[in-house]
Amino acid sequence: METNRKIVIISDGCEVCMSHSHDLQGNGFTVGFSNQEVTAWGGMVLFKRMLESLEFREAFVRFGIPETTSNRGYPALQLIEQFIVSIWCGACRFAHAEVVRMDSVLCRLFGWPCAAEFKAIMRLFKRFDMLTNERVQMQMYSWLFGKLSGLTKVTLDLDSTVVTRNGVTGNAIMAQKRE
Numbered sequence: 027m028e029t030n031r032k033i034v035i036i037s038d039g040c041e042v043c044m045s046h047s048h049d050l051q052g053n054g055f056t057v058g059f060s061n062q063e064v065t066a067w068g069g070m071v072l073f074k075r076m077l078e079s080l081e082f083r084e085a086f087v088r089f090g091i092p093e094t095t096s097n098r099g100y101p102a103l104q105l106i107e108q109f110i111v112s113i114w115c116g117a118c119r120f121a122h123a124e125v126v127r128m129d130s131v132l133c134r135l136f137g138w139p140c141a142a143e144f145k146a147i148m149r150l151f152k153r154f155d156m157l158t159n160e161r162v163q164m165q166m167y168s169w170l171f172g173k174l175s176g177l178t179k180v181t182l183d184l185d186s187t188v189v190t191r192n193g194v195t196g197n198a199i200m201a202q203k204r205e
Contacts (some may be wrong), residue, residue, distance in 0.1 A: 051105065057084070061093070063130060063131050064131065065129050065131035065132055065135075066129075067115050067126075067129060067131075069109055070111060070114065070115070070132060072137060073111070073114055074135060074136060077107075080170075080173050082107075083103060085155040085169045086097065086102075086106070086149060088105050088165055089162050089165045089166050089169070090158070090162055090165060091150075091162055091173055092150075092153040092158065093152070094149075094150075097129055098143040102140055102150060104136075104138050104142065105142055105146060105147050105150045106150075107136055107145050108123065108136075108137075108138070108141055108142060108147065109123065110125055110126075111126050111132065111136065112125065112126045118146050120144040120145075120147060122142060122144075124143075126141055127141040127142065127143060127144070128141075129141075193196075
């Protein structure tokens with residue numbers, strides 16, 4: 027059975043003009059207007075559900091991530107969530123976390139009153155020394171792999187290299203090393 031998908035288009039100028047007309051319809055879709063905010067990162071709902079099913083927020087308190095000492099600081103949980111969401115939205119450097127900061131829909135989705143500037147995330151990571159880093163990673167990996175205990179076979183690609191067996195790569199293609 028085919029479902030009818032609704033695509034919402036927001037336009038301040040056209041919304042008033044089209045408010046009395048019927049929605050445009052096509053083969054299996056409807057185009058309409060709405061006053062609701064939308065985000066280009068709507069798929070983050072699935073990521074949030076994954077974090078909820080893993081009980082990430084409940085487990086976070088056991089990780090031992092250093093909290094801020096400032097009364098104006100953001101909670102470490104929010105900074106880590108915001109950092110992970112930024113990466114999932116394509117951030118390649120700390121400054122790219124501003125994409126999440128400027129998206130009020132994502133802030134509401136994750137329950138953040140407002141998103142922190144990327145420098146707050148950088149300050150959080152500056153609180154880590156080598157011992158803290160190893161302790162937190164051990165706690166997080168133990169928790170994560172404990173959640174994945176039901177899987178029988180897992181392939182973990184850490185550095186995107188192709189492992190050859192007897193000089194044969196199978197269907198994988200090895201990249202040329204650049205000098």
